[in-house]
Amino acid sequence: MFSPQGPSLRELAVQALSSVERGYDLLAPKFDHTPFRTPESILGATREALAELGPFGAGVDVCCGTGAGMEVLQPLCPGRSTGIDFSAGMLGQARAAHPDASWVRGDARALPFGEAFDLAVTFGALGHFLPAERPALFAEVFRALRPGGLFAFPIGTPPPPTSVGHWVTLGFDVAMRVRNAVWRPPFVMYYRTTPLVAVRDDLVAAGFAVRAVPLTPLGRNSDGSPRCRLFLGRKPA
Structure with missing residues (x-):
């Protein structure tokens, strides 16, 4: 499915x-042969x-999956780049693709780090956390950053109700519920549980100074409206 190298419908x-x-x-x-991998764009x-x-x-990639976030971290972080994930299978793929990073x-709700990083990123993972879990997740990232450190992640702007994307994501979330x-x-994976205002409020509650670009x-x-915004949470110096 998706491509000859991708998973079958049965899988x-x-x-x-x-x-x-x-x-x-x-x-x-x-x-990496599915649309679920974060696009290069x-x-x-x-x-x-x-x-x-x-x-x-x-730098650290939280919920790193197969390591796509290293394409962002490694050019920007001359120090060590680390990925953390709870799937051994995904980490195995990430380690093979980026053997020079730490895995x-x-x-992510109990990060084994304390003030160890200057930059934290995450891509496409917030839908795996229920809204009630998000404050604890953000608090853990805050704790893992050094003073002045930055937490960054992209979020797509909800498509308008007249669009196909709106009904596709709504249908997916209903099916998952x-x-x-x-x-x-x-299996926790939802597309419509990360409204922009709620995400901003949870970041502020965790202690971040927040802006979105x-x-x-x-x-x-x-x-x-922009199709995608980059949320930036800065830990006070």
Whole structure:
């Protein structure tokens, strides 16, 4: 499915009926051949925006998956670059692709770091956390950053109700809620649980000074809003 190298429909079904961790262990060998991997356009736009805010020392990719975020971290962080994820399968793929980075298996809600990094990023992972879990996640990233450190992540602007994207994401989230209501273990992955105002409020509550900038290379929606914004949370020096 998606490409000759991607997972089959059966493999995706097995993954979707597994836990999040087990599902990504199963998907890991073919993950980079699916649309779920963060696109190069988003990685490039994020890297360009962050290049104006450095220099940085050490960097960490939270919920790193197969390591796509290293395309952002390694050019910007001359110190060590680290990825953390709870899927051993995804980390295995990341380690093979970027053997010069450090890889840690762990839960982002209990990061095994303390004031160790100048830059933290995450890509496409917030949908794996329920809204009630997001404040604790942000507090852990805050704790892992050195004073003055920066937490950065892109979020797509919700598509307008008249767009196909609106109904696709709504349909996906409804299907996942039905699946999780009738099947265990749950598979937490939602597209509509990260409203921009709520994300900003949770960052502020964690202690960050927050601003969001449009990633202009990614274009605009039909209503003029940017398709994607880069949230920037700065830990006070």
